Amino acid sequence: MPTTLSQSDLPGLDLMHRGKVRDVYDLKDGCLLMVASDRLSAFDVVLPKPIPGKGEMLCQISNFWFEKTAHILPNHLTGRAVETVLPEGVDPSLYALRSVITKKLKPLPVEAIARGYLIGSGWKDYQKTGAVSGITLPEGLRQAEQLPAPIFTPSSKAAVGDHDENISFDDVVALIGQDLAERVREATLALYSFARDFAAERGIILADTKFEFGLDEQGTLYVMDEMLTPDSSRYWPADGYQVGTSPPSFDKQFVRDYLETLDWNKTAPGPEVPDDVIERTRAKYAEALDRIAGIRLD
Known part of the structure; x- marks a missing residue:
């Protein structure tokens, strides 16, 4: 059965970072312990109630795609x-499926x-300028329409509580250099294309x-953190897809839709989310894990 963990507690380990979802510990041997909690964030605010088992599902789908x-x-x-690095007395079953x-x-x-489809901030930018991250797109595209070919549309890494902003490829070059920027763009599009087809x-x-x-000390490029999860990706059921609309997705859209009905200014502290919204969201994560990876945790 899935476990519930709102916040990791690993006495004796060095907590480097506690993010919106993940807790990261430095193991002091060139490795990190990453724990995916069940914390639920929306509009960059962590909400009071967790989604039971969410961290396990996110970790398992990432591991599936990494492989x-x-x-x-x-x-x-x-x-x-x-389990080989957990402090004595810690229940390993709490961490087994949600940690790496x-x-x-x-x-x-x-x-x-x-991006393979025009949606979200890309759609908003296109409506204003006809371009996304400096890439000019054909005229007359509609919301959620498939692009002629996938595009690389990087964004800045914002501080906690701030929002990322779309930047151009030239901005990436300025940040990390031409060669590395081209390697990142190539890897991003190759990984996306493989996962899209799968x-x-x-x-x-x-x-x-x-x-x-x-990068490691030798300059080798690695993909890291999470990968192709419903939190970092827009997955749409093909049978519910229609150009010109915002299709339903396998993520926390139920939560966002509920929060939009409230008189809340989208700053901390976040409001409590009803149990039925939590359960419907949990079921969407579970469905994505099952349909994509064939993994069931219930």
Whole structure:
């Protein structure tokens, strides 16, 4: 049965970072312990109630994709067993499915986004300028329409509580250099294209996705953090897709839709979300994990 963990508690381990979802510990041996909690965030605010088992589902779908795409680009996983680093007295069942031991890499300061469909902030930018991240697109495209070819539309990494902003490829070059920028763009589009085709065979459209990359001491490029999860990607059921609308997705859209009905200014503290909205959201994550990876945690 899935476990519920709002916040990790690992006495004796060095907590480096507690993000909106993930807690990261430095193991002091060139590796990190990453724990995916069940914390729920929306509009960059962590909400009071968790989604039971969400961290396990996010971790398992990431691990699935890391394995599937290892032939395209190496990833940060070490394969070491999590229970070997847990402090004495900690219940390993709480962490077994939601944690991984990873290589300690130098993260790149960009969000690497691939878009195959015109939706979200890309659609908003296109409506204003006819372009996304400096890439001019054909006239007359509609919301959620498939692009002629996938595009690389990076964004800046914002501080916690702030929003990422779309930037151009030239901006990426200024941040990390021409050669590395081209490697990141190539890897992003290759990973997206592989996952898009794989998901399509399972009746799912991968509209867009965000990758994180890092370098080791030798300058080798790795994909890291999370990968192709419903939190970092827009997955649409193919049978519900219609151009000109915002299709339903396998993520926390139920939560966002509920929050939009409230008189809330989208700053902390966030409001409590009703149990039925939490359960419907949990079921969407579970459906994505099952349909894409064939994994059931219930």
